[in-house]
Amino acid sequence: MKQYLISALAKALGVSKSILEFFLPIFRVAAVNGMDRLLPIALGIVTDLALNNNLSKPDKRIEALKQLQSEALRTGIICGVSVLNASVENAVLLMKENDPTK
Numbered sequence: 001m002k003q004y005l006i007s008a009l010a011k012a013l014g015v016s017k018s019i020l021e022f023f024l025p026i027f028r029v030a031a032v033n034g035m036d037r038l039l040p041i042a043l044g045i046v047t048d049l050a051l052n053n054n055l056s057k058p059d060k061r062i063e064a065l066k067q068l069q070s071e072a073l074r075t076g077i078i079c080g081v082s083v084l085n086a087s088v089e090n091a092v093l094l095m096k097e098n099d100p101t102k
Helices: 002-013 017-050 057-075 081-097
Strands: none
Touching: 002 017, 017 057, 017 081, 057 081
């Protein structure tokens, strides 16, 4: 399955499979490093927004993404929207896991 996905992605991008296989580990490391740097920031943002009773849950999510994107740009973290979304979702899970009221 993995080889099929690599072949399909290489074809879609118009690059050879060997070139894609060379760059995939580099992209993976970059994504992980971005997440490592974003998660503590996202956790702070999500925790602050959890205390805001004026916003609905969807509005808090949108605000968290906006704040995280702004902070990522300010600190020089270059990432896609999917990494921002994943950081916010993971931060929410961590916050809920560490909630002393449960």
